[in-house]
Amino acid sequence: MIDSLRGVIAFMIDNQEEIWKQTLEHLWITVVALGVAVIVGLLLGVIISRYERLAGPVIGTVGIFQIIPSIALLGFMIPFLGIGVVPAIVALFLYGLLPIVRNTFTGINSVKPSIKEAARGMGMSNTQILTRVELPLAMPVIFAGIRTAFVINVGVATLCALIAAGGLGEFIFRGIALNNVNMIFAGAIPAAILAIFFDALLGTIQKYIKQLIKPVLITVILGIFIIVPYFFVQSMAERSFRGGFPSEFMQRADGYEGLEKLYNLDMETVELEIGLMYQAVKNKDVDVISGFSTDGRIKAYNLRNLIDDKHYFPPYYAAPMVRGATLRKYPELNEVFERIAGKISDEQMAKMNYEVDQNKKAPKAVAKAYLNEIGLKTDVQLDGDPVIVVGSKNFTENFILAEMFAYLIENYANLKVELKLGFGGTKLNIDALANGDIDLYPEYTGTGLLVLINPREEIRKSIIDDKDKVYDFVKEESRKQYDFEWLQPLGFNNTFALMMREEHARQLNIQSISDLSKYLENL
Amino acid sequence: MIEVSGVTKAYGDKNVVNNISFKVEEGETLVLLGTSGCGKTTTLKMLNSLIEPTNGVVKIDKKDITSEDPTQLRRKIGYVIQDIGLFPHYTVEQNIAVVPRLLKWDKAQIKKRSEELLEVLGLSSSWMKRFPNELSGGQQQRVGIARALIADPPVILMDEPFGALDPITRKQIRDEFKNIEAFISKTIVLVTHDVVEAVELGDKICLLHDGAIVQMGTPKDLIFSPKNDFVKRFFDNQRFMIELMVMTLEDMIPVLESRNDQKPEKLQFTKETSLFNALECVEESVENDIAIEIVNENKKPMISTDREALLRAFYGTKDILSKNRATA
Numbered sequence A: 001m002i003d004s005l006r007g008v009i010a011f012m013i014d015n016q017e018e019i020w021k022q023t024l025e026h027l028w029i030t031v032v033a034l035g036v037a038v039i040v041g042l043l044l045g046v047i048i049s050r051y052e053r054l055a056g057p058v059i060g061t062v063g064i065f066q067i068i069p070s071i072a073l074l075g076f077m078i079p080f081l082g083i084g085v086v087p088a089i090v091a092l093f094l095y096g097l098l099p100i101v102r103n104t105f106t107g108i109n110s111v112k113p114s115i116k117e118a119a120r121g122m123g124m125s126n127t128q129i130l131t132r133v134e135l136p137l138a139m140p141v142i143f144a145g146i147r148t149a150f151v152i153n154v155g156v157a158t159l160c161a162l163i164a165a166g167g168l169g170e171f172i173f174r175g176i177a178l179n180n181v182n183m184i185f186a187g188a189i190p191a192a193i194l195a196i197f198f199d200a201l202l203g204t205i206q207k208y209i210k211q212l213i214k215p216v217l218i219t220v221i222l223g224i225f226i227i228v229p230y231f232f233v234q235s236m237a238e239r240s241f242r243g244g245f246p247s248e249f250m251q252r253a254d255g256y257e258g259l260e261k262l263y264n265l266d267m268e269t270v271e272l273e274i275g276l277m278y279q280a281v282k283n284k285d286v287d288v289i290s291g292f293s294t295d296g297r298i299k300a301y302n303l304r305n306l307i308d309d310k311h312y313f314p315p316y317y318a319a320p321m322v323r324g325a326t327l328r329k330y331p332e333l334n335e336v337f338e339r340i341a342g343k344i345s346d347e348q349m350a351k352m353n354y355e356v357d358q359n360k361k362a363p364k365a366v367a368k369a370y371l372n373e374i375g376l377k378t379d380v381q382l383d384g385d386p387v388i389v390v391g392s393k394n395f396t397e398n399f400i401l402a403e404m405f406a407y408l409i410e411n412y413a414n415l416k417v418e419l420k421l422g423f424g425g426t427k428l429n430i431d432a433l434a435n436g437d438i439d440l441y442p443e444y445t446g447t448g449l450l451v452l453i454n455p456r457e458e459i460r461k462s463i464i465d466d467k468d469k470v471y472d473f474v475k476e477e478s479r480k481q482y483d484f485e486w487l488q489p490l491g492f493n494n495t496f497a498l499m500m501r502e503e504h505a506r507q508l509n510i511q512s513i514s515d516l517s518k519y520l521e522n523l
Numbered sequence B: 001m002i003e004v005s006g007v008t009k010a011y012g013d014k015n016v017v018n019n020i021s022f023k024v025e026e027g028e029t030l031v032l033l034g035t036s037g038c039g040k041t042t043t044l045k046m047l048n049s050l051i052e053p054t055n056g057v058v059k060i061d062k063k064d065i066t067s068e069d070p071t072q073l074r075r076k077i078g079y080v081i082q083d084i085g086l087f088p089h090y091t092v093e094q095n096i097a098v099v100p101r102l103l104k105w106d107k108a109q110i111k112k113r114s115e116e117l118l119e120v121l122g123l124s125s126s127w128m129k130r131f132p133n134e135l136s137g138g139q140q141q142r143v144g145i146a147r148a149l150i151a152d153p154p155v156i157l158m159d160e161p162f163g164a165l166d167p168i169t170r171k172q173i174r175d176e177f178k179n180i181e182a183f184i185s186k187t188i189v190l191v192t193h194d195v196v197e198a199v200e201l202g203d204k205i206c207l208l209h210d211g212a213i214v215q216m217g218t219p220k221d222l223i224f225s226p227k228n229d230f231v232k233r234f235f236d237n238q239r240f241m242i243e244l245m246v247m248t249l250e251d252m253i254p255v256l257e258s259r260n261d262q263k264p265e266k267l268q269f270t271k272e273t274s275l276f277n278a279l280e281c282v283e284e285s286v287e288n289d290i291a292i293e294i295v296n297e298n299k300k301p302m303i304s305t306d307r308e309a310l311l312r313a314f315y316g317t318k319d320i321l322s323k324n325r326a327t328a
């Protein structure tokens, strides 16, 4: 406990500058968004307290944003607002609106009718009743709303790191990706302090609201009129060639850092969430992203995989990994899987992923269609107790492959199969395979090398740019260390890859990462 | 000063105020009296445009009130609302200053006038900085009244201004209130369901039932010549007291026996004193057998008598009044 605390503190001291920078980014995104939300929220709240018919629809509409998951909202805005600070502020503004609108409305509505009547009876105009009686009396409730909005915003603002808007989320997400607790805390602690500090500040403003209301309002309004247009203009401005990569890829030694060195890449980079990266490149907010070479979205977004001509990324060829005991008991499995060995190309796999991810087909149906297409049968139905258990990891491609494995085994080995899909990550599948909870699942050679075997660096370096060497090494070591057998690879390589918009790549005549490097040099 | 003609207020198809007309002369106090829900508050609020009549016309100073901007109109009419309705975020001082500030008086003027008024209403100026929730219900009610009076409006509307008070305090404030200059000189419409209050404060009483006027007239009219059983029964509860209240010593004089025998003590009353007040003083004095002297406006003795003769005269006068009115 004490040690880990020391670790966090040491990390924070080492990274002071970065923490300050992120804190300031975080702060001002939140403050600007909140400022706009306060103005708009107050106005809306006042309007619906005057025209109660509108209250339901307005609060309902504003409330919708609360139920849209933040990532989805950010993704939804990319086509209109792109990435960066502007959509981040807009998203935070939308999230902050509900508590302010609702509390303004409730606050004004809960002013006793006799008091409003007295005000009217004294001869106050509607505006005077609002500013002298209703708003002051509703102020505690309104402030509670603003404070809620602020705390929500400080939290949601961490997500803005996912669309290249910066903020403390950068540390948090990198930390999560790299499983680095110190880094997570380096983002989370300042965020928590921000939330607490601002809550207290708002509390003080509330106390002295009478004296402060004018200066605060004027500052906020002026600020908004100056800052917001400035950022819209800035976000419209021309920009250079830009890469958008997930935090994990930016941080890992075998991620962007090594790639940049090997290919001598020279470009501006921003951090983006994996799910939003594809939209960002499609929307021309970035020009190159990193992804998995068989991802269905490559097709959906019409992207081009750049050839890794210097073999920077390790090969990730997929193959069935089987328990040794199972294979000895049913040696016919060897022969069964020969039927599909080398039969799936990158494009074909990407297309299947696309069918599931974008066209929402069932993995089972996609697997069956593909097997039929390459002339394999899928119509045998077996009864009785299952004798083989096929597992899978928790993502689309692995689901499809597991379904294929099941068809093949039932149709060509006449063994009844039970599927245990979505078992979790690599670790869980390996354990399950070792314990005999599952008999086989689809695995990748790169993962086998780095996670299952994890050899010394020299060995890794010596084989990593040759896919066959990797396969042979992993096969050999798996047998020795775990009694796991690798059957023949299926053909495709689901590795990291850099991708560009197809027409952009064609226009610049970029086929490989080396081409990209050359293009960047000449800019 | 105030003229209401043919005013109706309907909610849905129910007329909560049904075709009422009345006039209040300048300086007069009209009491709207009736049981709960009979439409008193509704009627009152139509006088300052808080409620718009469905039908009929309200004129103040001969001008139709709809021809004027309602906020301007209301600033010229003092209003004491039924639920007091002080602003909880304002101090007593600020609460009282609401209307003058709307009228853009200068600060010194507001302060001077507030202090005067608080004194008149028996409120210590040390309360100026307090908030309403730090005052008792009765104190709040006084502040509410001060708020209505401060800008010296010619017309004042009061909706159960003493409602929140216990009977003793109520009587006490009423007594003070009756005698303050503001109350005497203003045109006032006052709502109550308390008959004693109505008789004591009203120059005229307008008895309402189910949104309509049952009878309107001076307290004496309503008590001694009720138009129907409803009116009669309305005052039955405290009839004796009320009758004593509406009769003045002057009313007694025609039938009053003069008694000049030597008494150890003597009480002097002006002829306008109500019989009730005179008898009350007599009861309160140590000696029961006491001489009572009635004086005219110049303090000149008109007649000297005693308690017994006064009471006998009361019954005599009552008979005459009831007969006269019945034949009239």
Ligand SMILES: Nc1ncnc2c1ncn2[C@@H]1O[C@H](COP(=O)(O)OP(=O)(O)OP(=O)(O)O)[C@@H](O)[C@H]1O
Pocket (backbone or CB within 6 Å): B011, B016, B034, B035, B036, B037, B038, B039, B040, B041, B042, B043, B082, B193
């Ligand atoms: N906005 C409204 N909508 C419908 N009915 C109403 C409305 N305001 C008042 N009423 C009805 O009109 C009638 C008269 O109400 P009003 O407030 O004038 O009574 P009141 O004589 O002042 O009674 P109280 O002595 O209890 O104050 C009541 O029956 C009441 O229910």
Ligand SMILES: [Mg+2]
Pocket (backbone or CB within 6 Å): B040, B041, B042, B082, B159
């Ligand atoms: Mg009422």
